[in-house]
Structure formats: structure tokens, C-alpha cells
Amino acid sequence: MAKSTRDRTPDTDRSAPTGAVPRRASSARPALVLATMCVGMFLVLLDVTVVNVALPTLGAQLHSDVAGMQWVVDSYTVALAALLLTAGTLGDLRGHSRMVLAGLALFGAASAAAGLAPSLGFLVGARAAQGVGAAVLLPCTMAVISDTFPDQHARARALGVWAGVSSLALPAGPVLGGLLVTAAGWRAVFLVNIPVVVAAMVACARLVPPVRHERGSAKNRDGQRGDVDRTGALTCTVALAAVVFAVIEWGRGTGVPVVGGAAGLAAGALVAFGYAEHRAARPLLPPALLRSRAFVGANLVAAAMNFVGIGTIFVTTLYLQEVRQHSPLRAGLELLPLFVPLAALSPLTGRLTARFGPRPPMVAGLCVGAAGLVGLLLPDASSQYGVLLPALLGLGVGMGLLTAAVVTAAMNAVPRDRAGLAGGVNNTARQSTGALGVAVFGAVAGSPAHVRAFLGGLHLLGPAAACVWLAAAVLTVATVPAQPRT
Structure with missing residues (x-):
């Protein structure tokens, strides 16, 4: 089959719309580009979890109460969730690689400010600035991968690797944070980002050429100014x-x-x-995106994935540390059966998605995860760890099968010149509903100090969450198109 017009090289492309910047091959070294984008995404997700183990130490040194320490975490999440959509659109207009560099620079500068923070308020502001940098990075790393791997099959495999590497941040956060706090204090949790950011910026500047689909100051197809809304x-x-x-x-x-x-x-x-x-x-x-059944369906499934997944991780951590009285390190190790399948299966899911399309792994992941979630009916105040293990494994395998497939489904549902926006919408759906999941699951379970009520809430959440994922499986079949093997 001949290549489409938008996949041609600049020398052969004669049908680009007025104001479009000619496309080039994203890089002669796509594997290195993918590795660089994975580093950026890893930092974004690492800073969601790495700070948690440092909270008691920094709270004592900065004289913070519990609410202040909560905002050290929440300010990052609020900024990240609120700005993803805008950042994705700016990436489409200004150039994805340029926005990745800007996001890395802001994230690194904010990390330095957080590491040197003299007060709690200053730290909260620095964390919010980190969230802004993360919001710029997250959708634009996805879009750079989309530019680098124009073939849908290669893109699905690349997004699988990207999802697998980024998923490693979840188990690495608590472990790395604990090591850094023990060895060098809480400030090291933020300062360690700086050399990694510098290396990623150098790699991005050298490897990723500036690909811009449409000039922000150019006229669009309707003759109107194509600037950001x-x-x-x-x-x-x-x-x-x-x-x-x-x-x-x-x-x-x-x-x-x-x-x-x-x-x-x-x-x-x-x-x-x-x-x-x-x-x-x-x-x-654009209203056309909301009229796309495949795009809306993929993002609703992504929202359901994080709502249930992040909410379940939150209450499970409370169960292990507060009800079972396990140390933070032991609880982190006990969560590895959830995190390891999530990281290990994502590259495999990318290959499965490339071969069979995103629908089969999405449905399989949702069904396996739902079966595991029912297992939350079993734990009580004196249960052995093995009672909780099936729920953790089911959720981990389910999210491992889901993550790369649901991202690919969302990216495939839009034209490539809207890849940044698609990434922004997808990640906004996931980040916002992840915060919602923590709030809802925490409110239903209540305080773990009231063990009986907490366990009752946990037993209610398990089957309810399973029902949410089964409904998402039905939605997947109804909205995500089947892709025959090629």
C-alpha cells in the first residue's frame, strides 16, 4: 500500500496545508529517541510517589502539620492534571521536541528549588512548578514517539516500551526515596533529578529534530489564525x-x-x-474529537483504569501499613506483585497491540483485573499476606495489559498532527481520575484506625471496582475498533 501524504518526506510532499512546516524523519536513531522520552516520563511518574517516604522527615524539619505535608503531594498533582490539555495543544503548535526541552528545563529548575526550599510554602510552590513542567513533558513525550514511529505497528511497540519503563517509576519511587532520605536527607529526593534532567536535555537536543505540524501564527485551512485558544x-x-x-x-x-x-x-x-x-x-x-467514538471510548476506559487502579493502591497501602502494622519498606515490597506485572507486561502488550489491535489486550486486562479486585472481599485484620496476593496480582496483570493498549487506542483515533492534544486528553483523563480515585476510595474505606469500618469499606470497594472495570470492558468492545492482523 502506498504511503499517505502526511507520511511522505518533505521533498515529495506537495499537498501540505498552507502554513504547515514540512515533516522530516524524526530521527535516524529512533531507539535513542524512545529512550530519551522514557527518561522524561519516568521522572514525571517518579515524582508522584518518591516524595511520600520523605514526608515525615521534611515535615519535622519544616515544622509542617499533616495538611501541609498533604499539599506537598497535592500541589504537584493539581498542576499536572490541570495543564495537560493545554500543554498537549501547545506541543502541536510550537513543536513537540521544543516543548519537551522546555518541560525538562522547568522540571529541573523546580526540582532544584524544591531541594533548596527554606520553608513549607516555598516547597509547595516549587512542587506546583514541578507539576507544570511535568504537564508539558507528559503529552509531548508521547507525541515525539508518535512522530518518530509513524507506522502504527511500530508505534504500538514503542508505546509499550514507554509504558513499561514509565511503570517502573511506581515501585522505584518508594524504594529510591527511602534510600535517598536515609543516606542524604529529604532534599536529595528532589536534587537527584537535576543531573538526570541535564542529560535528558542534551540527548533531546541532539537526537530529536524540531518537527512542527502547524505554525502557531499561520493561517489554518479556513483562513483563520491558527493560534492557541x-x-x-x-x-x-x-x-x-x-x-x-x-x-x-x-x-x-x-x-x-x-x-x-x-x-x-x-x-x-x-x-x-x-x-x-x-x-x-x-x-x-475540537468538537470532532468528541464525536469520535473510538477516541471518547479509549479515554473513558483510561479514566476507569486509573480511578480503580490508583484508588485501590491507596487503600491497599493503608491496609498493609495501618491495619497490618507493616513498615513502609515491607509494605512497598509487598506491593511488588502489583507493580512488577504492570511494568513487565507493558512491552508485551505493545507487541500484542501491534499485531491484533488494542481491543483484545484491553478487554483481557479489564477482565483479569476485575477478577482480582473481587479478592478484596477476603482480607481481614489478621489475614496472612497470601490472602491479599491474588488481588494484587490480578490488578497488576490487568493494568499491565491495559496501559499501553489504551494509550495506543487513543493515539490511533486522531490524526498525527493532533498527537499532542490526544496525549494531553488521555493523560488528563488518567491523572484527574487517579486523584478522584484516591479521594473516593479513601472516603469509602475511612480511617484505618477504625479497623472494622475500614475493612467493611475495603470489602465493598473490591466488587464495586470490579463492576466498574467490567463496564469498561463492555465499553471497549462497543467503541474501540477491531484491527485485523496484517
């Missing part, structure tokens, strides 16, 4: 930030006025976002 970006950011804030505060038990005010702000910003998108010449979230 600033009003849509602002209202979308406010809406997402307010939603995440409301969910986090609800999960912490904050009063109704604060949560209600944040929810009202989110609703108002969402209405304004819809109005802005209706009037925008180049909307931030």
Missing part, C-alpha cells in the same frame, strides 16, 4: 484545577463551604469553556 486554555485549566481541588479536599474531610465553592467555580469555568470552544476559530478541544 487562550480563553479555552484558561477556562479549562481553572475547571480542572477546581475539580481536582474539590475532590482532594472532599477526600480530606474539608467543610462543605470550601468543597462547594470549588465545585461551583469548576462548574462556572466548565460552562465558560464550552462557550469559548463554541466560538473559537481553533478550539482547544
Whole structure:
């Protein structure tokens, strides 16, 4: 089959739209480009978990209460979730490799500020800046991979490797954090990012040429200025930030006025976002994407994946540390049956997706995970570890089969010149619902100090979460297109 017009080299491409920048091969060394993008993604996810083990030490040194330490974690998540969509669109307009460099630079500078923070407030602000850098990095690393591997089969395999490497950040975070805090103090948790960021920036500048699909100042196909939708970006950011804030505060038990005010702000910003998108010449979230059944379905499944997965990890950690009274290190090791399959299966899932399409591994992962989640009915206050093991393995295998496939399904559902936006939407769905999962699962389970009530909540969450994933499996069959073997 002949290559499509958008896959031709610049010398042969005669049909590019006005204002488009000619495409080049993303790199003669695609494996090195993939490795560099994996480093960026690894840092983003590592900083979601690595700080947790440092909280008691930094809280004591910075004289922080529990709420302050909570915001050391939450400020990163709020900034990350709120800005992903805007960052993905900016990557499409300004160039994905350029945005990766900008994200790395901001992430490295914010890491240095966090490591040198003189006060809790300064640290929270630095963590928020880290989240902004992470938001720029995350969708644009996916888009650079999409540019580097234009063939769908090769792209699926590459995204499998990317998902596998990034998944290693989940188990590496607590272990690496514990080692750094023990050896060099809590500041080392942030300062260790700096040499890695510098090396990644050098590699990105040398390996990834600037590929830009459409100039921000050029006219689009309708003859209108093709710049970023600033009003849509602002209202979308406010809406997402307010939603995440409301969910986090609800999960912490904050009063109704604060949560209600944040929810009202989110609703108002969402209405304004819809109005802005209706009037925008180049909307931030094109209505055509929302009319794509495959794109909407893939992102709803991604949302269900993180809602259940991150929420279950949260309450399981509380069960191991607070109910079973295991040390943080032991609890981290006991969670490896969940994290290791997640990391190990992602590259395999990429190959399966390349061969059979994303639907089969998605359905298989959701069904296996649902079966494992039912196992949360079994643990009690004196259960042996083996009672919890099937639930951990089922969830780990399920997420390992899901992650690369659901990302590929979302990326395949859009044109390549909207890859950054697709990555932003997909990761916004996952990050936002991950925060929602922590809040909802934590609220249902309650405080582990009340063991009987906590176990009752855990037993309720298991089958309820299984039902969510089974519904996501049905949605997958209904929306994600089958891809025959080629």
C-alpha cells in the first residue's frame, strides 16, 4: 500500500496545508529517541510517589502539620492534571521536541528549588512548578514517539516500551526515596533529578529534530489564525484545577463551604469553556474529537483504569501499613506483585497491540483485573499476606495489559498532527481520575484506625471496582475498533 501524504518526506510532499512546516524523519536513531522520552516520563511518574517516604522527615524539619505535608503531594498533582490539555495543544503548535526541552528545563529548575526550599510554602510552590513542567513533558513525550514511529505497528511497540519503563517509576519511587532520605536527607529526593534532567536535555537536543505540524501564527485551512485558544486554555485549566481541588479536599474531610465553592467555580469555568470552544476559530478541544467514538471510548476506559487502579493502591497501602502494622519498606515490597506485572507486561502488550489491535489486550486486562479486585472481599485484620496476593496480582496483570493498549487506542483515533492534544486528553483523563480515585476510595474505606469500618469499606470497594472495570470492558468492545492482523 502506498504511503499517505502526511507520511511522505518533505521533498515529495506537495499537498501540505498552507502554513504547515514540512515533516522530516524524526530521527535516524529512533531507539535513542524512545529512550530519551522514557527518561522524561519516568521522572514525571517518579515524582508522584518518591516524595511520600520523605514526608515525615521534611515535615519535622519544616515544622509542617499533616495538611501541609498533604499539599506537598497535592500541589504537584493539581498542576499536572490541570495543564495537560493545554500543554498537549501547545506541543502541536510550537513543536513537540521544543516543548519537551522546555518541560525538562522547568522540571529541573523546580526540582532544584524544591531541594533548596527554606520553608513549607516555598516547597509547595516549587512542587506546583514541578507539576507544570511535568504537564508539558507528559503529552509531548508521547507525541515525539508518535512522530518518530509513524507506522502504527511500530508505534504500538514503542508505546509499550514507554509504558513499561514509565511503570517502573511506581515501585522505584518508594524504594529510591527511602534510600535517598536515609543516606542524604529529604532534599536529595528532589536534587537527584537535576543531573538526570541535564542529560535528558542534551540527548533531546541532539537526537530529536524540531518537527512542527502547524505554525502557531499561520493561517489554518479556513483562513483563520491558527493560534492557541487562550480563553479555552484558561477556562479549562481553572475547571480542572477546581475539580481536582474539590475532590482532594472532599477526600480530606474539608467543610462543605470550601468543597462547594470549588465545585461551583469548576462548574462556572466548565460552562465558560464550552462557550469559548463554541466560538473559537481553533478550539482547544475540537468538537470532532468528541464525536469520535473510538477516541471518547479509549479515554473513558483510561479514566476507569486509573480511578480503580490508583484508588485501590491507596487503600491497599493503608491496609498493609495501618491495619497490618507493616513498615513502609515491607509494605512497598509487598506491593511488588502489583507493580512488577504492570511494568513487565507493558512491552508485551505493545507487541500484542501491534499485531491484533488494542481491543483484545484491553478487554483481557479489564477482565483479569476485575477478577482480582473481587479478592478484596477476603482480607481481614489478621489475614496472612497470601490472602491479599491474588488481588494484587490480578490488578497488576490487568493494568499491565491495559496501559499501553489504551494509550495506543487513543493515539490511533486522531490524526498525527493532533498527537499532542490526544496525549494531553488521555493523560488528563488518567491523572484527574487517579486523584478522584484516591479521594473516593479513601472516603469509602475511612480511617484505618477504625479497623472494622475500614475493612467493611475495603470489602465493598473490591466488587464495586470490579463492576466498574467490567463496564469498561463492555465499553471497549462497543467503541474501540477491531484491527485485523496484517
